[in-house]
Amino acid sequence: MKVVTLTLLFLILCCTSLSGATDTLRQQFVYAPEDGGAVFLVWKPINFSVLEGQRWNDGVRVVDSLLYTPMTPGREGFEAELKLPPDSEFYYCFWITENEAGDFRDYWDTRAGATVTVDPDRPIRRVGTVEGEAEGGVTIGDLGLILLVVLLVTYALLRWLSRHRLKERQIPALDRIFALGLGLAAVHLIARADIMELTPRIIWQSPRWSLVYVLSGAAQDLLLVGGVVSLGWGALAAARNRIPEGWITAGFTVITLLLALSSLVNVDTVAYLGNPFTYQWLYYSDFMTTKDSWGAIGEQASGGRAEELLFFCASVLLLSRIAELATLWGPRRAGTYLLGAALFGVISLSLLLSYRRPPPAPAGQLDNAVATFVRSAFASDTPSAFSQQSLPPGSLPFAEVPSKAPVTTPVGDDRVKNLLFIVLESVGGVYLDTYHGPQGLAAPLAPYLDRAMSFPNIYAHAPSTNCSMVSLLTGIYPKLSYESVTRELTTVDFPSLPSVLEQEGYRTSFFSSADQSWQSALDYLQHREFDVVKDYRDIECEEQFRLDVHSYRAGAGVDDECLVGELGRWLDESPHEPFFSMLWTVQAHYPYYYAGEEYDYGVGDFSYNRYLNAARHDMEMVIRVLDDLQRRGLDSTTLVVVTGDHGEAFQQHGHSGHGNTLYEEDLRVPLYLINPVLFNGQRNSGLGGSKDIPATALSLIGIAPPADWQGRNLLSSPSEEGFYFAPWTQLYFGYRKGDMKYIFNESTSTVEVYNLANDPLERMDLSSSVSPSSIDSARLRVASWVQHQNHLYESFQ
Incomplete structure (x- = not known):
């Protein structure tokens, strides 16, 4: 009886194994990139688990819920094969890590991707288009093409409906200035939402909270928009028919597009640096002559990223044109008042919200890109507060405090030369x-x-x-x-x-x-x-x-x-x-x-x-x-x-x-x-x-x-203290004494304090709980160090 039972169990296991093998389908992929030397098929399960996908396919790497299958070169492009059971749904895209010459690359081709159901009779063939790196789901920036299409359709429809009114009335130049300002404000809000990590899903689930959050965070951006629009308004008033209004509006359009571009590029800058681009970083990059600088520019200008910037800049123009056409449906001059009221109303609301409900954000992340760069250029040679601070007697000449810990007697040997x-x-x-x-x-x-x-x-x-x-x-x-x-x-x-x-x-x-x-x-x-x-x-x-x-x-x-x-x-x-x-x-x-x-x-x-x-x-x-x-x-x-x-x-x-x-x-x-x-x-x-x-x-x-x-x-x-600085994004000075570390941000006049013995990852800022005297003492030590070093380097000139 025991033998019969074991035999039946063995046959059941075999049948199960054969059934599993029979049920597995093979999905073929052929991908022809623009310039690829090493490519991964990146895929994510929809109706099965990541572990199951890895178990069914050999040589697959799993990172952050994504599966990476290396593709091999073939006659038509790069090839890969997935083994999946019937009705398996999954999303896929392609990651190019090298070009044909073997140069390093880090481009994600998500445009060639899709969500599909496994079908062994229909191999998936895709021609590559390089797009910027896409991680963490859909972002605001991914919607550039959708926004452009919606605005294009809206503009075409409204222009057709307004064709007779355009013959009867001319759009005033001031309306065009206000409309361009509204378009610029919209793009700044979109870029700020991306920086503040508001995804379309979050906005859809909490639209009112998202709007308040973005408006309060975009105060500097919208204030700049208001200032630029006011200058355009003033230029029209000052011209008084001496300069054609068309020239003024054309120049203002160019300025608007440049500001829109700066706001969009700032999204990536803040993500990498934690701060908008500064004059100090421009110097640090050897005024954009280094390979890393051009590598960053190339990544911004590559394929899908360049297109995304183009889509949003075109959207500024379309949005402004839609606003202009909408004014034709009201009384004369009423459109000017409505556009101006809408623009300056949004700016005023943003300033009020930023004062009443400022969003929590790291230093520098809410700063406007253009204002930050201009401010950093004018302040580049401004002495720091530490260099101007009054010091108590005996602070100079500066000398490090020796360590009180027992020292290690150096062991010398004549053989070591x-x-x-x-x-x-x-x-x-x-x-x-x-x-x-x-x-x-x-x-x-x-x-x-x-x-x-x-x-x-x-x-x-x-x-x-x-x-x-x-x-x-x-x-x-x-x-x-x-x-x-x-x-x-x-x-x-x-x-x-x-x-x-x-x-x-x-x-x-x-x-x-x-x-x-x-x-x-x-x-x-x-x-x-x-x-x-x-x-x-x-x-x-x-x-x-x-x-x-x-x-x-x-x-x-x-x-x-x-x-x-x-x-x-x-x-x-x-x-x-x-x-x-x-x-x-x-x-x-x-x-x-x-x-x-x-x-x-x-x-x-x-x-x-x-x-x-x-x-x-x-x-x-x-x-x-x-x-x-x-x-x-x-x-x-x-x-x-x-x-x-x-x-x-x-x-x-x-x-x-x-x-x-x-x-x-x-x-x-x-x-x-x-x-x-x-x-x-x-x-x-x-x-x-x-x-x-x-x-x-x-x-x-x-x-x-x-x-x-x-x-x-x-x-x-040895010493029991250390001194540090970093002046390229914001002006930082650092000081460590024993286990306590102080980071002074001179750009924002703030300080962070960490106990490295208890908090080596610097997660808990103790600045509000440590004694003010300890911070003052650290500040005096840094000031003494700064002034001593400044005097030393002045002697080298």
Whole structure:
């Protein structure tokens, strides 16, 4: 009986398995993109679960409820196949990650997508159209074409109905000004709703609340619209038939379209920077001459994004024309009063609501784009309040408060004579702390940690590469300005690591896999007395990365592992002479160059995930360098310093990238001192900064740091405080003492306070609960630091 039962169960399982196999249908996809070298089919289940979709299909990745199936090149385009049961409904689109030349791309083709039911008899064939990245469902910006079509139909109908009235009456120029103002106000409200993350679904569910919310948040935008309309009104009145009204309205139309475009572009700017574009950012981008700047422009001007901007700008004109035609159906001059009343009524209501019910929003996110840029340009050279603050006696000359914690006695050894700095571009310390395990970012360093000393509390003084370059080479704080030392003080005579070591008989070199022409960094490096300076253009390597921004395809860097071979060739030239070399990577910088198979860190964002893979790749490059030194017998005689130039943000505090604010993800960097003679796995929790690293390194190889340096030896005389700044979006100054961290926003006259011991992610602002005296004390310390630094850099002029 038992045997019969088991046999029946076996037959039932087989039948079930066969039935499942029979019920599975195959959906074929063929996709021909405009210019694709690597493509994913991205799909989302409608009437089945994500886990079921993954189980039915091999090689599928799941991120944030979306399934990603890699497509393979075929004769007609890229091909993929899904296995799904009958009646399965799903949405699909395509994600292009590389172009045909192998350049990095990050474009989502949602126009070629649709929601369908599986049909094995009808393969899905699509021709690609590139559209901006689309994540998180339908946004306000996605409705540009729909709005344009609705307005176009409305305009055509109203014009046909008004054809006889147009023959009898001429639309006054003032009506045209008011109507254009209404259209401009509407587009500003749409853009502001997008910035405030109001989706069509939210607006549909709560229209009254949404309208109040947007009106209160768009006060600056509408005030600008009112000001521009008033100027147009004034121009018409002042002209008095001396200038044709048509010229004035034509000029006003151009201004209206430019302002509409600025409001729409501001949506993406705020999403990335957390703030509208400023003059300081224009300077920071080398006045739009950098590859990253053109990469951002190319992404804005690409395919669907350019069309979306065009749709909304055309909608401004159509909406204004509809308003003009509507005035023909009332008494003469009544239309002028109605249009003016509607426009200035909306502006007044917005100002009243912003005063009575201001929406909660991070600093800068509700600022108007044009007003912010103009204001930042006029205020670019205005001294900060810290530089003008009165200081109590004894505050100057500035000196850091030494740490009261017991110091680590530095262990010296005459055998350690060589010095190697490895600077990991954009690799933040928070990420090495967060991602552990076999695929953790610091995991490759594990074999060398027993011959290293690690420092978990080291900071860049500003979230900018050129600022950290100054500190790491010359042992001082960078200039406390949006202007950079590398550009403005390129040839300044100040002792640097290579100049000090050259006097001691060292060979010196600088190798970077990036483009060091930004902010005149290449010229600055050559004036620091390096024997050899090379960036990606001079390094022998075939693994070159490029950005695909349509016609702009200049080289942007080489694989960071190319630095290993370049260093080795340079060492072979004089293998017995003492040396100092600095390696500077690029792959963890936007757009996060990574060519290998990516490990899924589960962050739900492909840019973030690619960054983590690039950062781990850099750690693997460090291991290759260490292995090569060991193979050459130089591991015992070489102090290897591994650090980062700054961190990188991924919306932890409402912005991405770097150069924005002073949170931990922006500033904290790793620091490992590696040498088997000097260290055996110690961990030093002392507080330090980039300017302390060169002084510490020189002390460990028996050379006294220059007296002009501000850096301290982290092993014998650490500080209990740190100072930071970021002037490119808003003007930030930062101060840390012990576990307490203060972030002063001079642009908004606000302060944030965090206890990093209890709140390392900086989620709970304690500014309202800590004593005012502690904030005042921190403010005085920052003021003392600022005034001292300003005086120092004035002496360099």
